[in-house]
Amino acid sequence: MPLTLPRVIGHRGAAAHAPENTLESIRCAAAFGVAMVEIDVQLSRDEVPVVIHDDTLERTTTGRGPVIDLTWRELQALDAGAPFGRPFTGERIPDLTSVLALCKELQLGLNVEIKPSPGTDVRTAEVALKTIDAFGPIGAPLVLSSFSVESLEAARDLAPHLPRGYLIWERPADWADIADRVAAASINFDHEQETSESIAAYKATGRPLLSYTVNTAERARELFALGVAGVFTDFPGRILRVA
Numbered sequence: 001m002p003l004t005l006p007r008v009i010g011h012r013g014a015a016a017h018a019p020e021n022t023l024e025s026i027r028c029a030a031a032f033g034v035a036m037v038e039i040d041v042q043l044s045r046d047e048v049p050v051v052i053h054d055d056t057l058e059r060t061t062t063g064r065g066p067v068i069d070l071t072w073r074e075l076q077a078l079d080a081g082a083p084f085g086r087p088f089t090g091e092r093i094p095d096l097t098s099v100l101a102l103c104k105e106l107q108l109g110l111n112v113e114i115k116p117s118p119g120t121d122v123r124t125a126e127v128a129l130k131t132i133d134a135f136g137p138i139g140a141p142l143v144l145s146s147f148s149v150e151s152l153e154a155a156r157d158l159a160p161h162l163p164r165g166y167l168i169w170e171r172p173a174d175w176a177d178i179a180d181r182v183a184a185a186s187i188n189f190d191h192e193q194e195t196s197e198s199i200a201a202y203k204a205t206g207r208p209l210l211s212y213t214v215n216t217a218e219r220a221r222e223l224f225a226l227g228v229a230g231v232f233t234d235f236p237g238r239i240l241r242v243a
């Protein structure tokens with residue numbers, strides 16, 4: 001069955017409006033009316049899958065140092081809302097299970113981006129997939145993605161039923177072979193690094209295309225006109241108007 005993807009996917013929830021990768025950000029994206037949100041998952045020191053983008057804590061939390069150096073308990077003590085702004089003080093780094101629960105409650109599709117810290121590519125995929133499996137269906141579409149080919153290969157072997165998006169950054173020469181090897185269901189590219197020719201080459205593989213991070217209506221319109229199926233955005237309200 002062909003993969004149907006939404007036109008608009010909330011990036012890290014609704015990252016322009018609420019602290020990225022928090023439950024509040026996901027609620028905010030849902031309130032705008034998106035059908036799916038994307039979040040980033042990596043491992044704590046004690047191998048809890050936690051939802052945070054950078055592999056260090058400084059930018060988005062009150063913590064310091066690498067995420068992987070802290071236990072889940074230590075990470076939970078940090079404030080993931082304060083750096084974004086006062087009204088969000090007290091927001092926490094969520095774990096993957098609490099995001100699955102919220103998406104189930106909101107009937108919201110979920111793109112789990114597997115974002116391993118260096119050297120944890122396979123293990124991060126394993127733990128994330130075990131968590132998704134243990135939680136059970138969320139009642140809405142759930143897709144995976146990763147920049148890590150190793151993580152995608154692990155996901156292909158462990159959870160072949162879950163669609164995998166191959167995330168491309170600085171397109172490698174063998175991108176088409178990789179897409180085949182990981183049995184990618186979609187190609188997810190950075191719109192700033194591509195041309196209409198390279199987008200056409202992706203499209204020629206027959207896969208739906210997703211593009212990140214598209215924050216203006218004008219660019220979203222151009223990409224949709226080039227045949228892009230959907231875009232990740234920090235500003236869901238803006239893009240939904242032209243989707």
Ligand code: G3P
Pocket residue numbers: 011012038040053113145167188212213232
């Ligand atoms: O999945 C789309 C996008 O999230 C990929 O880039 O760095 O924002 O995780 P990044």
Ligand code: MG
Pocket residue numbers: 038039040113
């Ligand atoms: Mg991401």
